[in-house]
Amino acid sequence: MRPAVLVARKVFPQVVERLREHFDVEVNEEERVWSHEELIARLRGKQGVYLTPTNRIDAAVLEACPGLKVVANMAVGYNNLDVPACSARGVLCTNTPDVLTETTADFGIALLLATARRMAEAERFLRSGQWSNWSFDMMMGRDVHGTTLGVLGMGRIGQAIARRAAHGFRMQVIYHNRSRLAPEIEVSLNARYVGKEELLRESDHLMLVLPYSPASHHAVGAAELAQMKRSATLINIARGGIVDDAALAEALRERRIAAAGLDVFEGEPAVHPGLLDVPNVVLTPHIASATVRTRLAMANLAADNLIAALGCGPRAGQPPSPLNPEVLARR
Ligand code: GLV
Ligand code: GLV
Structure with missing residues (x-):
């Protein structure tokens, strides 16, 4: 069965298309950030989430979504993720360094x-x-x-x-x-x-x-x-x-x-x-990485991470920028 993933904020359509090649994808098509509760409700039963720093992954999310395997953050900063809590539950986290x-x-x-x-x-x-x-x-x-x-x-x-x-x-x-x-x-x-x-x-x-x-x-x-x-x-x-x-x-x-x-x-x-x-x-409204080329590179890197971490694509099992690689070693 294809893994199910959630894209918690709208992103480039061509990047969503890449995800659809491997996954059943649900996208937040709204111009607003889902509340924590909405995020949890949408994420139930899914194995991966693609998100931006506007949404949090914390112990409550992990508790409610035991099937979650991968959290791909489209940002270099990841203070929105409780990485130790993810590690403890075997959930891999990734970010988008270098490209920005x-x-x-x-x-x-x-x-x-x-x-x-x-x-x-x-x-x-x-x-x-x-x-x-x-x-x-x-x-x-x-x-x-x-x-x-x-x-x-x-x-x-x-x-x-x-x-x-x-x-x-x-x-x-x-x-x-x-x-x-x-x-x-x-x-x-x-x-x-x-x-x-x-x-x-x-x-x-x-x-x-x-x-x-x-x-x-x-x-x-x-x-x-x-x-x-x-x-x-x-x-x-x-x-x-x-x-x-x-x-x-x-x-x-x-x-x-x-x-x-x-x-x-x-x-x-x-x-x-x-x-x-x-x-x-x-x-300025949090735009330091916002050029056409760099935002596309960040979006694609987050997708590369999600695809590889869920065992798909040419780099299956080897996501390019894991934050807690010890989770991969334990799998
Ligand atoms: C943006 O703030 C980022 O962390 O990439
Ligand atoms: C932070 O992670 C940086 O790239 O400086």
Whole structure:
């Protein structure tokens, strides 16, 4: 019998077609995210689920869906999955690393430039008809080239950003991470390992690229913001919840830091009202990986994972990016 799988959010039709070659597929065709209860109801009796970070797989789902074998997340970040609980029940989890690294790094730099150079604020100014004259001090921002970039979280995306910063913008890069890079990589990225305090104090621009976990919850809150330069900018392309958005809104309002650029939010798609109220923040709706080519690559990689992990296709049994490969070894 063909395995049954659920596609919990609409995705490229050609990717769904690929899944239909192997599986009985049910797709959420609605333009909305199913509630946790709806997800559970739809997933009962199915062996695989294809999902995005807008849906959670936790102990309640696993309990209600004992036939579930594979969870394929169409994202590199997987804080929406309880991976240890999945492992304990022999459920394989996969994500989509690598294919989005360069695209996401481009966006980190774009958001940094837009924030430091006040591009969103300047566009609002022009569109609202306030531009009446050239003025020496109109929309003055902060330089990016030649300044110090701080990177919190030096994974693949952090390194791709550091490479752009060091070689494209002649920036000094300092970083903090659980582990240090190999010395030759530090040299190639012009990057120096520092403690978190030094990172906060010395960065002209601070870029957050670390995964969300209970350990990184509010890694940047009021106390951390207070240690940053008043001229600093803060960029978050990682996950909502890494920044305390209420504390950030307050710091921006009081100009305790110069500006922020945010692609992710605590409780998104809701955005803290204090952030909508201040001019010195650039807000984008979680689109750092959103290019045509990269989103298709992510969607196909998630499908490759689901197909292989359910024992189909040319790589049967060998999904390309498992998060808990010990589950495969036990099968
Ligand atoms: C998107 O946020 C991702 O984790 O891929
Ligand atoms: C995170 O997983 C990254 O690719 O940086």
